Amino acid sequence: MSEHTEHTGDDHGHSGSAHGSGAHHELTDSLRLNKADLGLSTKAFAVGGIALGLAVVLGGGPFGKQFQHSYLTAYMWGFSIALGALWWVTLQHLVNARWSIVVRRLAELMAQGVVPMAILSLPLLVPVLTHNDTLFSWLDHEKLHHARSKEVYLNPSFFIARMAFYFVFFIGLAAFWLKKSREQEKGGGVELTKRLQSTSAPTMIVLALTITFCAIDFLMTLDPIWFSTIFGVYYFTTCVLTFHSTLALFAMWLQKKGHVTSAVTTEHYHDIGKMMFAFIAFWTYIGFSQFMLIWYANIPEETHWFKDRLEGSWLPASLILAATHFVIPFFGMMSREIKRNKTTLRFWAIWILVVCWFDMYWLVAPNLHKHGMAIGATDILSWIGVAGLLMGYVLLRAKDTTLIPTGDPRLGRSLSFQNI
Amino acid sequence: MSDSEQTSNSAAPLYGVLAEYDTPTALVKAARKVRDAGYRRWDTYTPFPIHGIEKDMGITMTKLPWFVLVMALVGMATGTLFQYWTNGIDYRWLISGKPFWSWPANIPIIFEMTILFSAFGALGGMLFLNNLPLPSHPLDLKERFRRASDDKFFLVVEASDSKFDDKETRDLLGGTAPVVLEDVLEDRITSSVVPRALMYSMVILGAASLVPFALFAQSRSAKSREGRLHVVWDMDFTPAYKAQEGNILFGDQRAMRAPPLGTIAQGHLEEDDHMFTGKVGDSYAIGLPSSITATEATMLQGKQQFGIYCAPCHGLGGEGNGMVNERASTLKQGWVPPSNLHQQYIKEQPAGQLFGTITNGIRNMPGYAAQIDPDERWAIVLYLRALQKSRAASVDELSDADRAQLK
Numbered sequence: 001m002s003e004h005t006e007h008t009g010d011d012h013g014h015s016g017s018a019h020g021s022g023a024h025h026e027l028t029d030s031l032r033l034n035k036a037d038l039g040l041s042t043k044a045f046a047v048g049g050i051a052l053g054l055a056v057v058l059g060g061g062p063f064g065k066q067f068q069h070s071y072l073t074a075y076m077w078g079f080s081i082a083l084g085a086l087w088w089v090t091l092q093h094l095v096n097a098r099w100s101i102v103v104r105r106l107a108e109l110m111a112q113g114v115v116p117m118a119i120l121s122l123p124l125l126v127p128v129l130t131h132n133d134t135l136f137s138w139l140d141h142e143k144l145h146h147a148r149s150k151e152v153y154l155n156p157s158f159f160i161a162r163m164a165f166y167f168v169f170f171i172g173l174a175a176f177w178l179k180k181s182r183e184q185e186k187g188g189g190v191e192l193t194k195r196l197q198s199t200s201a202p203t204m205i206v207l208a209l210t211i212t213f214c215a216i217d218f219l220m221t222l223d224p225i226w227f228s229t230i231f232g233v234y235y236f237t238t239c240v241l242t243f244h245s246t247l248a249l250f251a252m253w254l255q256k257k258g259h260v261t262s263a264v265t266t267e268h269y270h271d272i273g274k275m276m277f278a279f280i281a282f283w284t285y286i287g288f289s290q291f292m293l294i295w296y297a298n299i300p301e302e303t304h305w306f307k308d309r310l311e312g313s314w315l316p317a318s319l320i321l322a323a324t325h326f327v328i329p330f331f332g333m334m335s336r337e338i339k340r341n342k343t344t345l346r347f348w349a350i351w352i353l354v355v356c357w358f359d360m361y362w363l364v365a366p367n368l369h370k371h372g373m374a375i376g377a378t379d380i381l382s383w384i385g386v387a388g389l390l391m392g393y394v395l396l397r398a399k400d401t402t403l404i405p406t407g408d409p410r411l412g413r414s415l416s417f418q419n420i
Numbered sequence: 421m422s423d424s425e426q427t428s429n430s431a432a433p434l435y436g437v438l439a440e441y442d443t444p445t446a447l448v449k450a451a452r453k454v455r456d457a458g459y460r461r462w463d464t465y466t467p468f469p470i471h472g473i474e475k476d477m478g479i480t481m482t483k484l485p486w487f488v489l490v491m492a493l494v495g496m497a498t499g500t501l502f503q504y505w506t507n508g509i510d511y512r513w514l515i516s517g518k519p520f521w522s523w524p525a526n527i528p529i530i531f532e533m534t535i536l537f538s539a540f541g542a543l544g545g546m547l548f549l550n551n552l553p554l555p556s557h558p559l560d561l562k563e564r565f566r567r568a569s570d571d572k573f574f575l576v577v578e579a580s581d582s583k584f585d586d587k588e589t590r591d592l593l594g595g596t597a598p599v600v601l602e603d604v605l606e607d608r609i610t611s612s613v614v615p616r617a618l619m620y621s622m623v624i625l626g627a628a629s630l631v632p633f634a635l636f637a638q639s640r641s642a643k644s645r646e647g648r649l650h651v652v653w654d655m656d657f658t659p660a661y662k663a664q665e666g667n668i669l670f671g672d673q674r675a676m677r678a679p680p681l682g683t684i685a686q687g688h689l690e691e692d693d694h695m696f697t698g699k700v701g702d703s704y705a706i707g708l709p710s711s712i713t714a715t716e717a718t719m720l721q722g723k724q725q726f727g728i729y730c731a732p733c734h735g736l737g738g739e740g741n742g743m744v745n746e747r748a749s750t751l752k753q754g755w756v757p758p759s760n761l762h763q764q765y766i767k768e769q770p771a772g773q774l775f776g777t778i779t780n781g782i783r784n785m786p787g788y789a790a791q792i793d794p795d796e797r798w799a800i801v802l803y804l805r806a807l808q809k810s811r812a813a814s815v816d817e818l819s820d821a822d823r824a825q826l827k
Contacts, residue, residue, distance in 0.1 A: 418471040
């Protein structure tokens with residue numbers, strides 16, 4: 001940090017952006033993980049691997065019906081964190097955000113999670129290649145007969161081609177943002193930063209479309225008859241929620257381990273908390289919009305999806321989802337003090353991560369357990385498995401970089417950031 | 421401000437002491453001193469917002485969020501109860517078979533009302549907490565103070581503060597290195613009440629805004645010989661002719677123009693007499709038209725259409741015992757029962773005649789040309805033939821499997 005800041009500080013063209021409102025901040029925090037911290041990565045890999053192995057055994061083998069559904073639930077939950085991070089980094093460049101620079105590197109690292117997610121997608125994609133309709137019933141032509149016209153879209157080769165495109169794009173973009181962010185440290189300065197802003201605009205359009213279709217392909221096609229045009233946005237809200245919750249927990253963990261102690265302040269946590277709160281409301285807005293239009297129009301091919309979720313023990317499950325994903329966190333997170341207090345913010349971050357998993361479960365499981373909710377060991381073990389492997393990989397990637405993008409010309413603004 | 425004005429105010433009591441600074445840093449330092457000295461009634465004035473100065477001034481968190489929360493809940497309750505009352509009690513109207521009070525349909529309005537009331541709460545609460553509107557303020561009379569919106573930074577301690585002391589307070593502010601330290605006198609010139617003209621115009625506007633509601637209420641309760649008000653004249657009286665109106669421009673004085681003789685709409689060319697009338701020449705056709713083939717699909721289509729249109733009267737088996745017949749017979753109101761379709765004379769009718777009967781009706785039975793497409797009518801004929809056959813087939817005509825089942 002020091003060398004570069006001194007340089008920009010002397011340079012008149014840059015000095016404005018490197019300073020806050022009058023105060024000049026020196027960054028003296030620990031900015032690198034040490035060996036002891038990386039032990040968590042190993043542990044996470046081990047726990048995740050064992051949990052996933054047990055889930056395969058308990059769930060009836062890698063292509064067993066129970067395992068496939070439990071795994072998809074866990075997979076989409078983990079994927080949402082990486083996708084949320086990817087979206088968020090793109091957004092920060094797009095809007096020329098200043099407050100967020102001190103935590104942007106953490107998000108850049110979390111976005112690298114798309115790499116393990118690409119590998120972890122194999123258990124879901126192999127059945128598609130082998131026309132095994134355990135999970136996706138559209139692979140069986142007989143079951144698709146009500147929606148024959150969808151064959152143009154729902155066929156194994158096009159499905160796999162789309163997946164290939166998504167993952168190439170996601171991995172490429174995640175690598176691109178991290179690489180450019182590190183180039184800033186070598187002295188790209190303002191010019192590079194401006195270029196990244198221009199890049200982020202078209203990128204955001206492609207990202208919006210890929211996340212949307214990714215959600216449609218992985219989740220909506222579980223029921224090949226049903227369709228909802230807002231479904232991509234619904235999954236996107238989960239991405240934003242799980243990402244911000246994980247970001248808050250990541251930063252808290254780093255500070256506990258003695259890193260970035262003065263750089264990340266209450267002000268940054270407050271903003272992360274605001275995003276969590278806002279997207280709690282946005283999730284409800286989107287989820288209810290989806291429900292209300294379908295409920296009002298009452299067309300059989302749309303209504304059956306909700307009917308599945310409002311009968312038997314799925315009715316209390318849906319009500320619990322509405323309460324835990326909206327009413328309780330909405331009123332619980334409303335106060336400014338709660339978002340500015342690390343203990344309460346940590347509580348709500350964990351809460352959101354859990355209810356977002358339950359939301360994924362609510363999307364996937366009725367496809368298997370038509371007659372009632374049944375959360376089992378396979379569901380929980382798959383969840384731990386995906387979470388462990390994702391966490392292990394992200395921490396491993398954090399090894400070779402600083403934890404703050406010290407080369408960003410807006411860093412000073414972020415360090416001195418104050419909520420009004 | 422003229423000299424005479426200042427002179428006339430010179431006898432006014434002390435409002436407070438004003439300190440002027442050149443830089444925000446000096447102001448912030450002074451603010452911390454005043455805060456630590458324990459003063460309550462004082463304020464700072466700056467040309468631009470200084471982030472974090474509220475901490476230096478010891479200002480605690482605003483109560484405004486509570487105003488917003490309470491108003492939001494009031495808005496939510498208003499939206500819920502009002503829609504419950506209108507939909508569920510006052511004006512019950514069945515919409516697409518849903519319960520009179522269907523809460524999901526109310527959520528958007530409840531949401532909007534919550535937002536609207538929150539905004540009112542935020543605006544009203546902000547004005548209330550800031551003592552606004554404030555028609556006059558002693559600082560308005562200070563020529564020097566005008567630069568608070570330009571390039572100077574001010575701190576004013578009010579004389580009404582319980583800690584205020586003529587000497588001590590001046591010493592305290594003097595120790596913060598102000599550029600200028602001056603007294604501010606109470607404003608005895610500007611009226612502290614809201615100007616009359618503004619009050620009156622607000623009252624008049626308020627009253628005028630009630631006029632439309634009064635008119636609505638009046639017209640709801642009173643009878644009138646006048647026609648209704650036409651607010652949008654063009655839409656109520658369009659120059660375009662409507663269906664069934666007269667138009668003297670045409671010889672037949674009809675606004676609706678008949679298509680020229682022999683005109684056929686696209687897709688309505690019905691050349692095949694067999695297909696569309698059931699006749700070949702003057703006599704009824706014996707078999708199906710060439711475009712209809714006796715397949716499993718046609719048979720199923722016929723079964724479905726028969727079940728929809730024929731079975732209510734003729735019965736699912738065609739014996740003339742459908743539910744309509746059963747009910748009508750018990751009512752004994754001169755009901756002509758539908759025919760049993762297994763009667764010999766109907767079995768002997770050619771296919772074209774059956775088609776004609778479905779198309780044009782017979783005796784009490786209306787024609788179904790408007791409801792059932794020609795190909796579907798032929799499918800019904802095919803199904804009917806199968807029904808008739810099912811009551812009269814001999815054992816020899818059955819397949820081996822069916823015969824085995826009978827044994």
